[in-house]
Amino acid sequence: MKYSQLFAPTLREVPAEAEIVSHQLMLRAGMMRKVASGVYSYLPLGWRVIEKISGIVREEMNAAGAQELMFPIVQPAELWQSSGRWDVYGDEMWRVKDRHGRDFCLGPTHEEVATSLVMSEVSSYKQLPLMIYQIQNKYRDERRPRFGLMRGREFIMKDCYSFDRDDDALDISYHKMYDAYAKIFDRCGLDYRPVRADNGAIGGSSSHEFMVLADNGEAEILYCGHCDYAANVEVAESGQSAAAEAEDLREVEKVLTPDCRTIEDVAAYLKLDTKKTMKALFYMADETPVLIFIRGDRRLNEVKVQNFLGARLFYMGTDADLAAAGVVQGFIGPCGQKLRVLIDEEVASARNLCCGANEEGYHLVNVNYGRDFEGERGFFRMVEAGETCPVCGGTLTGARGIEVGQVFKLGKKYSVAMGAAYLDENGKANPFVMGCYGIGVGRTMAAAIEQNYDENGIVWPKAIAPFHVIIVPVSEKSERQMSAANELYTALKDRGVDVLLDDRAERAGVKFKDADLIGIPLRITIGDKSLDKGMVEYKLRKTGESGLIPAETAADEVARLLDAAD
Ligand SMILES: [Zn+2]
Structure with missing residues (x-):
């Protein structure tokens, strides 16, 4: 290619709309331009990178035995109703109507389409295993599209679906995909880690995310320096259990704490270590208020709480929710609490804690689980760097990552919901056991830049350089x-x-x-x-x-x- 012929309008200035390096550099290097919020054109240089990443993905998918096909972007509501996801997917689903008023969506993912194809065309165990994939645009109507290709409303994904006869066969498909992903990101020249992950809205039993390590990464991960344990902080476990503290139980006292609305205020005013306080977090779970109490120095793990509750809709309560529940903001405590109460293990094992008195301007000190309050116990806090590895007892290190791929064991979730089955040797119908496997192609491009740049611009790994x-x-x-x-x-x-x-x-x-x-x-x-x-x-x-x-x-x-x- 001659540069004089190349359509690559570079910019000298950093565009104001771009908050992170990859977005800034892709705009400056003339690789992409915005069409609408979260919707972009890929210019020739950017498209060359996308094509190179797609090429590597395609080669490794084919080598793993997956077959490429192409599903439609537009999907009828009936398909999503048959899996039960039409109503629960929420506002992120980009819904459209045709001229007859019939409901459709622009595909955010293709489990339903893939399952419906296979259930109508595959009937015998002899046709299994089957792995099919596509590289296509996906749609998610983000509330706040940002960070360029990191969180767009239209984005390019490789999505693959496996169909097997049982769990053992799914294990084989899952590991084939896991290995293929490792090869893909190795070949792309990226420093990444596969980490244990939450199953999220897709559901299922087991999942790993592939994280490109980068300081700007949205995800927080913990990994062990001694063994290969690595997990998204959302699912990370700690090797250290909350041992019951040995302190004698003291008498509860109600103390005046004027204007102390945060843990730091209270701890400073009462001259307490924040470890000796507990904080209350108010959430709405499927429209029911829930209070979660964790130690004052800890962070709440929303994913673990949501999974514990099995809630579909889960969000931090608004001022209106707080008012409706009748709690005293800033002074919420578990003692005599009428709302549903969850207690983190550490709070249950600690002694003589300080908490809100459920009364404006007052806190209680020396409260103890079992004696002064009750609640459903669980592991609700974030594990922090420096804690011990749950597998080998080594030390966990923290890092930030960008999720570029994820592999899921879906199991029978979709096949049962949609009635997708094959006949075994005995002519008996069994639901397919499924897996799904995604790679964000545009995201991989952005992550490669986040990991490889300097003050002069992008430093592409050779395999994906334009x-x-x-x-x-x-x-x-x-x-x-x-x-x-x-x-x-x-x-x-x-x-x-x-x-x-x-x-x-x-x-x-x-x-x-x-x-x-x-x-x-x-x-x-x-x-x-x-x-x-x-x-x-x-x-x-x-x-x-x-x-x-x-x-x-x-x-x-x-x-x-x-x-x-x-
Ligand atoms: Zn370890």
């Missing part, structure tokens, strides 16, 4: 330079190298800046000084390493440098 090599003649007016540049360009193209020749009438400095911004792994500069010595200059984007290579054998040298890169 071009491998950029040839920069210092002056496009020099016939000698242009002839050397064209010769190398042709030689590299013949070898199948993705090469860009910067033939624009720009100053060398501008060309260098654009090459760095776009993030091409290897730059070859052709100037008179080096040509006088029969040489051209190379520079690696990632390390900044530079040097001279003979002009005559430059194509061989470039191939060697590229092999060594990454």
Whole structure:
């Protein structure tokens, strides 16, 4: 490709709409442009990256025995009603009506479509296992689309569905996919970790997320330095149990705590360690108020609470919810509480805690579980870095990650709901045992940038770079330079190298800046000084390493440098 022909409008300024690096750099490098909130056009450079990631995904899916097909984006409501998800999916589902007023949605995912296809076409155990996948746009009507490709309303996903006869067979399919995912992200040149994950709205029994490690990552993960335990903090467990404290129980006292509405206020006013306090969190679970009490220094794990309650709708109560429940904001306690109360294990095992007195301006001190209050006990807090590993007793380390893929064991959830079954050897009907496996293709692109950039721009891993090599003649007016540049360009193209020749009438400095911004792994500069010595200059984007290579054998040298890169 000649740069003068390339449609890649770069920007010098950081666009105000972009909050995170990957979004900023994709806009600046001319890889994408916004069409509507959370909806983007991919320009040629960006699309090349998407195509390279898709290509790797496709190769590994095919190698794992999955078959590519294409489902429709538009899905009829009846399909979603048959699985029971039409009413529970919520506002994120992008619902549309046709001219007859019939309900449809733009597919946020395709379990229903895949299951309905297989149930009508596959009837015998002999046709199993079956794995089918597609790479397609997905739709989610996010309340607040942001972060470019990280949280868009339209996004490109690879989604795969497996159909097996029983749990053992599903295990095999699941591990094939897990291994394929590891190969995909290895090949993309990313530093990632597979972590144990929550099953979320899709449901099912087992799940792993593939997290690209990046400081800007939305997800918090914990991993063990000694074994391979790694988990999303939402599901992470701790090896340390909350042992009952040995302190003697003291008498409960009601104390005046004027204007102390936060744990920090109360602890400071009463000169207590926050570990000796408990905080109340007020949530609505399927329209019923619930109070959860955790130690004052801890964070609530909403996912664990929601799973414990089995609630479909779960959110932090609003002021109106609080008022309706009749609780005293800032002074909520578990003693004599009429609402449903959940007690974290640590609170149940601690002694002589401080809590709200359910009375404006007052707290109680020396309250104890069992004596002064009751509640449903469970593990409701976040596990923190530094705690012990639940598997080996090592120490857990915290990191941030961007979820780029997830593998789920769905089990029989959809096949039972939709009545999808095969006949076994004895002619008996059994529900399919299913798995589903997603990769965010655009998200992988954004995550690759979040993990690989510097002050000058993107630093693409070679496998997914839009071009491998950029040839920069210092002056496009020099016939000698242009002839050397064209010769190398042709030689590299013949070898199948993705090469860009910067033939624009720009100053060398501008060309260098654009090459760095776009993030091409290897730059070859052709100037008179080096040509006088029969040489051209190379520079690696990632390390900044530079040097001279003979002009005559430059194509061989470039191939060697590229092999060594990454
Ligand atoms: Zn461990």
